[in-house]
Amino acid sequence: MGISADLLWLLGVTAAILIVATAIGQGLRRRLPAGQPHPVIDNLNARIWAWWVMVALLALAFATGRAGVVVLFGALSALALREFLTVTARDRADFWVIAGVYAIVLPVQFWAVYTDWYGFYAIFIPVYAFLLMPALAAVSGGAQGFMARAAETQWGLMVCVYCVSHVPAILSLGIEGGDARRVLLIAWFLFVVQASDVAQYIWGKLLGRHKLAPELSPSKTWEGLVGGIATAVALGAGLFALTPFTLPEAALMAFVVAAMGTLGGLVMSAIKRDKGAKDWGAVIKGHGGFLDRLDSVIFSAPVFFHLTRYYWT
Numbered sequence: 001m002g003i004s005a006d007l008l009w010l011l012g013v014t015a016a017i018l019i020v021a022t023a024i025g026q027g028l029r030r031r032l033p034a035g036q037p038h039p040v041i042d043n044l045n046a047r048i049w050a051w052w053v054m055v056a057l058l059a060l061a062f063a064t065g066r067a068g069v070v071v072l073f074g075a076l077s078a079l080a081l082r083e084f085l086t087v088t089a090r091d092r093a094d095f096w097v098i099a100g101v102y103a104i105v106l107p108v109q110f111w112a113v114y115t116d117w118y119g120f121y122a123i124f125i126p127v128y129a130f131l132l133m134p135a136l137a138a139v140s141g142g143a144q145g146f147m148a149r150a151a152e153t154q155w156g157l158m159v160c161v162y163c164v165s166h167v168p169a170i171l172s173l174g175i176e177g178g179d180a181r182r183v184l185l186i187a188w189f190l191f192v193v194q195a196s197d198v199a200q201y202i203w204g205k206l207l208g209r210h211k212l213a214p215e216l217s218p219s220k221t222w223e224g225l226v227g228g229i230a231t232a233v234a235l236g237a238g239l240f241a242l243t244p245f246t247l248p249e250a251a252l253m254a255f256v257v258a259a260m261g262t263l264g265g266l267v268m269s270a271i272k273r274d275k276g277a278k279d280w281g282a283v284i285k286g287h288g289g290f291l292d293r294l295d296s297v298i299f300s301a302p303v304f305f306h307l308t309r310y311y312w313t
Contacts, residue, residue, distance in 0.1 A: 003059070003062055003063050004180045004181075004184065006184055006185070006241075006242055007062060007180075007183060007184050007187055008198070009187075010184070010187055010191065010242065011055070011059055011062075011187075012241070014055055014191070015055070018048065018051055018055065018195070021048050021051075022048050022052075025041065025044050025045040025048050028044070029042075029045060030254055047225065051137050051247075054293070056119055057072060058072070058187075058190070060072075062092060062183050062186075062187065063175065065179060065183075066114065066168075066171050066179055067114070069115045069167075069168045069171060069183070069186065070110055070113060070168045070171075071081055072109075073110070073164055073165065073167050073168045074106070074107070074165075075111040076164065076283070076290055076294065077106060077110070077161050077164040077165065078102065078106055079158040079162035079290045080081075080164065080280075080289075080290045080291040080294050081101070081102075081106070081125075081156055081161060082288045083290060083291045084156040084160050084280070084291060085098065085153070085156055086101055086150060086160070087277045087280070088152040088153075088155075088156060088271075088275060089271070093140050093141025093142065094137060094140075094141060094149055094153065094259040095135050095140075096136060096140050096155070096299065097133055097140070099131070099155060101129075101133070101157060101161075102126050102154075105125065105129050105157065105161065106122075106161050107313045108124065109121055109124055109125060109161055109162065109165050110168070112124060113168050113169045113172070113240075114168070115166050116171075116172040116258055118169075118172060121165065121169065125157060125158065125161060125162040126162065128155075128288070129156055131198070133150065133153060133154060134146075134150040134154070134156070137149060137150050137153070138150075159268070159293065159298045160294075160298075162302075163298045163299070163301055163302050164294060164297065164298065166301040166302040166304075166305040167186060167189070167190075167301050168184045168186075169305055170182055170185055170189065170304075170305055170308070171183070171186070173185070173305070173308055173309055173313050174309075174310075174313040175244045175308075175312065175313055176244070181244075181313065184242045185242070185243055185244070185308070187242070188236070188239055188242045188243050189257060189300075189301070189304055190297070191235070191236075191239070192232050192235065192236040192254045192257050192258060193232075193257055193258070193261045193296050193300055194296070195231060195232045195235050195236075196228050196229060196231070196232035196257070196258035196261055196262070196296070197228070197261065197265070197296055198228075199227060199228035199231035199232060200220065200224040200225055200227065200228025200229075200262070201219070201224065202224075202228075203223060203224045203226075203227030203228055203231070204220060204221045204223060204224025204225075204227075204228075205224075206227075207221075207223040207224070207227065208221030208222075208223045208224050209221065209223060210222045210223065212224070212266075213269075216266050216269040216270050216273060217265070217266060219224045219271045220265075220266075222228075225262060228258065229255065229258040229259060229261075229262070232254050232255075232257070232258040233251050233254045233255050233258065234251075235254070236250050236251060236253065236254025236255075236257070236258075237250045237251035237254060244255055244308075244312045244313075245312065252264055253304065253307065253308075256300075256304070256307065257300045257303075257304050257305060258300075260299040260300040260303050260304075261296030261297070261299060261300040262296070264295050264296050264297070264298045264299030264300060265295045265296050267295075267299070268280075268291065268292075268298065269273075270297035277307055280292050
């Protein structure tokens with residue numbers, strides 16, 4: 001399929017922003033004595049480097065079309081689920097349940113997305129997998145800790161597989177322009193979600209005074225929330241030409257995406273705190289684990305997909 005001119009322009013703008021951010025980060029680093037650590041500046045540079053890697057992976061997936069996008073998010077889903085299961089309740093008796101998830105449920109879900117079988121992938125996990133998984137867990141593991149094991153495995157499957165699969169599912173939406181326009185819509189969605197996260201972090205550092213949910217996420221503030229969502233709405237509306245939405249519709253959808261992303265981040269933070277974990281993983285330097293980057297996508301992707309499918313296709 002290749003990369004369309006509009007997508008190339010969006011990637012170019014993103015790269016320009018990252019170049020400026022890299023220059024600022026390295027400039028701040030050089031002002032410090034050689035070898036002297038600085039938590040804020042070092043974290044900033046680590047985040048910028050991680051963004052370069054993530055943007056490069058997305059560009060490669062977009063260039064290879066539907067297959068590349070589905071494979072990328074299928075891989076991210078598998079890695080995120082691994083992180084989730086690492087910190088939540090599980091037992092040796094759950095081996096066959098988890099094996100079935102990786103060998104059957106996850107690949108079948110993304111295969112159905114790839115083949116555009118909406119009637120199947122919309123219900124496969126929340127109906128069939130949710131009924132069969134606890135049954136297998138009960139048979140193989142008995143009653144000891146059953147409720148916690150079954151519920152947490154189901155929740156992991158829902159957020160890490162079902163919800164994430166709705167990002168490549170955007171490629172099945174019936175909007176004009178074919179896959180090229182649908183890839184642009186995915187890019188717009190991801191740009192708005194991540195812009196909200198980054199802007200909330202920046203506004204929180206600059207103006208943050210009142211904690212949003214100190215027990216869940218000590219760094220989040222009401223000022224950061226308002227500033228971040230407002231920034232995401234402005235950017236989403238400004239890029240409305242990449243979407244099937246009018247400018248007011250793009251602003252409204254950007255608000256929904258940013259708000260749902262914030263809720264997703266808070267819920268996933270609550271799970272981490274409940275399990276005594278600071279991050280889901282450490283594979284992405286400066287960003288934690290894969291699930292730490294996908295937490296905003298988890299809640300926003302299915303809502304964005306179904307709203308777009310219902311009202312604009």
